[in-house]
Amino acid sequence: MDSKDFDLNSLLILHAVIECGSVTAAAKKMAMSPSSVTYAINKIRRSTMNPIFTRTKNGITPTTLALELNQRYTKAIALINDGLEFSSGCKESEVSRNIIIxxxxxxxxxxxxxxxxxxxxxxxxxxxxxxxxxxxxxRISKLRNHEVDFDIGGLLPNDASIVAHKLCSSRFKALVSINHPTIHDKLTLDDWNKNKHIKWMQKSDEAMVHDGDANLVDELHNRVVAVKSTNSLNSLMICSESDYIMLVPEYLADFLKENFSVKVFDLPFETTMTSALYVHFHRSAKRKEFVNASLDTLINMVSENNKSNSSLKTETI
Known part of the structure; x- marks a missing residue:
């Protein structure tokens, strides 16, 4: 960052644009011309060599970098206003960073x-x-433009600017409420066929998350689905409070049993269908402390929750 081209006034203008939501509104608030506001934002962009805002159909959206700069600016001003010295040697814990996920x-x-x-x-x-x-x-655009730090979900297509790390993959289990009236110690094929199901509907682009023979297995294709939801957590909650059956990845099983009123069973039929979970981040952030700390936490979380499942693996692509 070139300090001679980067000043507190530019950060003040950045703060105003983020607060007001547009260059025009910020200029009006600060009694400046819109071109002067744009000039200040461009100074920050040139100094950091990164985009500060991205354009959307609803206006402009601050990038991760812009939000972090704004957070540090507001903390610095608060300390100054309180009569405290804002030291450039502050510990990271004193200037908490937003991790956008x-x-x-x-x-x-x-x-x-x-x-x-x-x-x-x-x-x-x-x-x-x-x-x-x-x-x-x-998803790729938001990572490229630094609008998010991490994207966690299905594997994205190869992109030179993005690193993909496989957190885990596993086969599927069946989830039912612990109070299910007919399914107790074992899930049979008869149980599967007679009971209704709730289905988490992933985006069309997420079809690649489910590898294997999902579309070829009659038991999956012909099940009676009573509820469909694009909200995964909502689907889990409904399943725990109803008589529906829900498919869940095995890597979630232990966590769900510990935190929801549910029980988990093997599927009563053969299938090679699997689910994989990946974390993506911008390649330029690969060596940053918060990225390494986040990756360590994510890997530990998945591995600790699945110590009994040796089939779960992680890898960087």
Whole structure:
């Protein structure tokens, strides 16, 4: 970063644009011309050599870098206003960094639960979860533009700017409520066929998450589905409070049994269908401390939850 081209006034203008949501509104608030506001934002962009805002159909959206700079600016101003010295030698824990994560609802819950209840390397960071995009193209775009730090979900197509790390893969299990009236110690094929099912509907681009023979197995293709939901956590909650059966990846089984009123069974038929979970991040951030800390936490979370399952593996692509 070139310090001679980077000043506190530029950060003040950045703060105003983020708060107001547009260059025009920020210029009006600060009694400046829109071109002067744009000039200040471009100074930051040139100094950091990274985009500061991205354009969407609803206007402009601050990137991860912009949010971090704004957070540090507001903390610095607060310290100055309180008559305290803001030292450039502050510890990372004193200037908490936002980690922006785009993922499934169930993984958001799982990660929050793990971070809250264990000692880990990201306890001093703020986890900022955002909506999971509807397409692979949007997921890639958000990573390229530094709008998110991590994308956790199905494997994205190869991209030179993105690193993919496989967190785990496993076969599927059947999930039912612990209070199910007819399914007790074993799930039979008759149980599978007679009971209704709830189905987590993934985005069309996420079909690649399910590898194997899912479309060829009659028991999967012909099951009676009573509820479909694109919200994974909502699907899990409904299953735990109803008589429906739900397919879940085996890597989730132990966590679900410990935290929901459910029980998990082997499928009563043969299938090679598997589910894989990947974490993606921008290649330029590969050596950053928060990325390594986050990866360690994610890997530990998955491995600790699945110590009894030796088939779960992680790898970097």
């Amino acid at each position: 785009s993922t499934y609802n169930f993984f958001e819950y799982w990660l929050c639960h793990y971070v809250t209840n264990t000692e880990n390397r990201i306890s001093n960071f703020c986890l900022n979860f955002v909506d999971y995009p509807i397409s692979r193209e949007t």
